[in-house]
Amino acid sequence: MAQMTMIEAVRSAMDVMLEKDPKVIVMGEDVGYFGGVFRCTAGLQKKYGIERVFDTPINESAIVGMGVGMATQGMRPCVEVQFADYMFPAYDQITQEAARIRHRSAGQFTCPMVIRMPTGGGIFGGQTHSQSPEALFTHVAGLKVVQPSSPLDAKGLLIAAIEDPDPVIFLEPKRIYNGPFDGHHDTKSVGWAGHPLGEVPEGYYKTPLAKASVYREGEAITILAYGTMVYVAEAAVKEAEVDAEIIDLRTLLPLDLETIVASVQKTRHCMILHEGTRTSGFGAELIAEVQEACFYHLEAPIKRVTGWDAPYPHAQEWDYFPGPKRVIRAIKETLEA
Amino acid sequence: MSVKINFPTPSARPGDIPDFSNYKFPDPGVLSVPPLEMTAEESREYANSLIRVLDKEGNAVGPWSDYLGEEGLEDALLQGLRDMLQMRAIDARMLNAQRQGKTTFYLQCTGEEAIGCAFQKQLHPGDMNFPTYRQQSLLVASGYPLKSLFGQYYQNENDPLSGRQLPTLHSAKDYGFFTISGNLGTQYVQAVGWAMAAALTGTDNISAAWIGDGATASNDYHSAMVTAAVYKPPVILNVVNNQWAISSFSGIAGGSASTFASRGVGYGIPSIRVDGNDFLAVMAATKWATKRTRGGFGPVVIEWVTYRVAAHSTSDDASAYRPKEEAEAWPLGDPVERLKQHLINRGKWSEARHKQGVAEIMDEVITAQKESEALGTFLNPQYLSPSAIFEGVYEEMPEHLKRQRQDMGA
Numbered sequence: 001m002a003q004m005t006m007i008e009a010v011r012s013a014m015d016v017m018l019e020k021d022p023k024v025i026v027m028g029e030d031v032g033y034f035g036g037v038f039r040c041t042a043g044l045q046k047k048y049g050i051e052r053v054f055d056t057p058i059n060e061s062a063i064v065g066m067g068v069g070m071a072t073q074g075m076r077p078c079v080e081v082q083f084a085d086y087m088f089p090a091y092d093q094i095t096q097e098a099a100r101i102r103h104r105s106a107g108q109f110t111c112p113m114v115i116r117m118p119t120g121g122g123i124f125g126g127q128t129h130s131q132s133p134e135a136l137f138t139h140v141a142g143l144k145v146v147q148p149s150s151p152l153d154a155k156g157l158l159i160a161a162i163e164d165p166d167p168v169i170f171l172e173p174k175r176i177y178n179g180p181f182d183g184h185h186d187t188k189s190v191g192w193a194g195h196p197l198g199e200v201p202e203g204y205y206k207t208p209l210a211k212a213s214v215y216r217e218g219e220a221i222t223i224l225a226y227g228t229m230v231y232v233a234e235a236a237v238k239e240a241e242v243d244a245e246i247i248d249l250r251t252l253l254p255l256d257l258e259t260i261v262a263s264v265q266k267t268r269h270c271m272i273l274h275e276g277t278r279t280s281g282f283g284a285e286l287i288a289e290v291q292e293a294c295f296y297h298l299e300a301p302i303k304r305v306t307g308w309d310a311p312y313p314h315a316q317e318w319d320y321f322p323g324p325k326r327v328i329r330a331i332k333e334t335l336e337a
Numbered sequence: 338m339s340v341k342i343n344f345p346t347p348s349a350r351p352g353d354i355p356d357f358s359n360y361k362f363p364d365p366g367v368l369s370v371p372p373l374e375m376t377a378e379e380s381r382e383y384a385n386s387l388i389r390v391l392d393k394e395g396n397a398v399g400p401w402s403d404y405l406g407e408e409g410l411e412d413a414l415l416q417g418l419r420d421m422l423q424m425r426a427i428d429a430r431m432l433n434a435q436r437q438g439k440t441t442f443y444l445q446c447t448g449e450e451a452i453g454c455a456f457q458k459q460l461h462p463g464d465m466n467f468p469t470y471r472q473q474s475l476l477v478a479s480g481y482p483l484k485s486l487f488g489q490y491y492q493n494e495n496d497p498l499s500g501r502q503l504p505t506l507h508s509a510k511d512y513g514f515f516t517i518s519g520n521l522g523t524q525y526v527q528a529v530g531w532a533m534a535a536a537l538t539g540t541d542n543i544s545a546a547w548i549g550d551g552a553t554a555s556n557d558y559h560s561a562m563v564t565a566a567v568y569k570p571p572v573i574l575n576v577v578n579n580q581w582a583i584s585s586f587s588g589i590a591g592g593s594a595s596t597f598a599s600r601g602v603g604y605g606i607p608s609i610r611v612d613g614n615d616f617l618a619v620m621a622a623t624k625w626a627t628k629r630t631r632g633g634f635g636p637v638v639i640e641w642v643t644y645r646v647a648a649h650s651t652s653d654d655a656s657a658y659r660p661k662e663e664a665e666a667w668p669l670g671d672p673v674e675r676l677k678q679h680l681i682n683r684g685k686w687s688e689a690r691h692k693q694g695v696a697e698i699m700d701e702v703i704t705a706q707k708e709s710e711a712l713g714t715f716l717n718p719q720y721l722s723p724s725a726i727f728e729g730v731y732e733e734m735p736e737h738l739k740r741q742r743q744d745m746g747a
């Protein structure tokens with residue numbers, strides 16, 4: 001076992017797969033010689049050569065579109081979009097091409113590619129380096145959508161995503177790229193600075209897609225979260241001293257309803273936490289599914305804590321980023337309802 | 338037989354000797370000034386060559402120099418030097434301020450000052466730049482208050498954008514500076530639409546689109562080229578070729594295959610290529626281009642050939658991907674030094690006055706900076722109200738945002 005940050009774990013996954021499968025290639029803006037602006041691909045070009053790890057022009061629809069062309073011939077492109085915010089020029093290639101090629105060709109062509117992109121806020125990135133666009137992908141039939149919250153999962157899920165026969169959107173929460181999240185302006189609460197970096201095996205292993213994990217067991221309330229928000233939930237639960245169960249969704253599409261429903265039926269309370277904007281956010285989907293399956297078990301309405309319905313601000317970053325304080329309030333309101 | 342494909346690599350990496358031997362620049366003064374109605378076909382030579390005015394000794398030579406005329410020139414050049422020095426002082430101070438944690442982020446335009454400073458002076462009120470994050474020099478030369486500039490860098494109460502945008506993504510309509518998006522390329526096609534509206538509503542205003550060499554690969558660049566070629570609106574399509582897009586050299590955007598200017602010819606737009614480190618060449622070419630577009634002769638592409646001296650941004654480490662000495666080796670020199678030498682040759686400036694000027698301008702900048710810092714920086718945050726998040730999303734705040742604002746407790 002090695003100690004890895006999420007960046008190192010993501011790199012290790014690509015390293016393992018480049019080594020294992022000659023059909024895997026890595027491309028994107030700055031990913032080659034430099035190793036990516038977040039250094040996720042550092043060293044890979046040197047190790048595998050410029051034909052397998054290379055820089056692309058600044059054109060996201062070209063990055064994804066070329067990936068589609070390669071994947072439909074059986075290669076396994078693992079492409080990087082520098083920030084999730086920059087995938088919009090590629091949105092057509094992602095949603096109407098990569099996602100649909102299997103279906104519209106009745107299986108004559110398939111598109112086994114991974115589109116990696118750093119997501120979320122917490123690094124003072126302003127409007128175009130902070131968005132959480134997962135709901136724009138979970139709305140699209142034919143895609144799979146993954147978001148890890150730990151180095152261990154990041155590596156295992158990325159390997160599974162590269163081996164998956166369908167296109168996978170792999171969202172990497174950049175707030176926890178370099179280590180655990182331990183700061184928040186409104187925490188007088190326990191930080192999580194002492195959280196271990198992440199024990200990650202060096203070699204090949206897979207973490208199955210479409211399976212949530214129970215991050216913390218509890219009896220009082222179920223909190224559904226993913227990515228950085230798992231740690232915000234944890235901080236809130238510790239501070240509020242509630243016996244909450246935290247479910248880390250890991251894969252948003254397809255969703256592991258079984259794990260969610262079992263938990264909510266046990267705790268009879270549910271709240272949802274995500275960074276993306278509230279209206280038509282992924283939380284709305286979760287609420288719909290949970291109430292359909294658990295209506296008679298629920299003792300209170302399901303609350304959600306989300307990003308506000310406004311563009312992500314720069315100076316007021318920490319007023320936008322959902323923090324423990326808001327989560328604690330939502331937990332209390334749910335339990336006292 | 339297996340087909341070899343091409344993966345471009347730059348001529349030098351860290352540890353190598355900088356190599357610009359593949360750049361063939363003509364001597365200053367060899368190109369004539371074409372008629373305003375020049376066609377794309379006739380512009381081929383201008384798209385592949387380089388308009389230059391200042392020679393090695395700092396003298397202005399050739400037809401483009403004559404085109405500038407003498408009337409008011411010396412004052413304009415002295416002002417240009419001043420603007421460039423101010424820009425450079427701001428860059429230096431903000432790099433430091435970022436390192437000290439007073440601001441989150443900064444992007445220097447060091448080495449490219451001549452382009453924005455000379456260009457801006459040829460615009461009229463009502464003209465509109467559609468800039469990128471590296472054209473602060475357009476703002477500085479337009480007389481944009483330092484108070485607002487620093488206000489945004491520090492995101493305090495003087496920030497005209499109330500803390501919403503990254504420090505270098507300005508918006509200053511009254512100064513002909515369109516609001517900057519973080520997504521590359523989007524502004525380029527908007528500039529075409531703006532120019533079309535200027536024509537359709539009967540004004541004689543023009544627009545100026547700006548893009549980096551790297552971002553010319555983006556969809557919106559090509560969209561702009563097609564629409565500008567079709568409708569022929571009064572737009573100047575600027576490409577600032579500073580050789581690097583973060584770690585990717587200009588060849589990754591196709592720059593080794595042809596000049597960025599010559600692509601304009603392919604779209605049917607007259608195109609010229611200009612030494613962007615030559616203040617007089619920038620001035621002359623801009624004078625010609627603004628006359629052409631304002632005169633109704635259609636769009637024009639200008640490739641400004643320059644070099645990005647600083648790292649991409651304060652988040653970037655340029656020494657990881659290019660030789661440290663590369664900026665020094667750039668064959669077109671430093672725009673400030675070249676203009677300084679020219680003014681000395683004219684007897685309008687001296688080394689001593691330059692030294693004094695640099696110090697005075699630095700003092701002015703520091704004074705403005707200190708005044709701004711007193712109102713709060715990221716070390717000493719006096720954040721704007723969090724409720725600003727909800728303001729201006731729509732003209733009138735809808736109920737759901739009012740509820741969220743209340744929920745926030747702001």
Ligand SMILES: Cc1ncc(C[n+]2csc(CCOP(=O)(O)OP(=O)(O)O)c2C)c(N)n1
Binds near residue numbers: 520
């Ligand atoms: C659509 C989009 N993709 C990627 C980025 C990330 N990015 C920001 S600046 C940059 C390099 C731009 O280089 P260039 O256009 O040459 O301009 P320069 O920085 O050299 O002035 C990249 C890739 C972005 N901002 N927008």
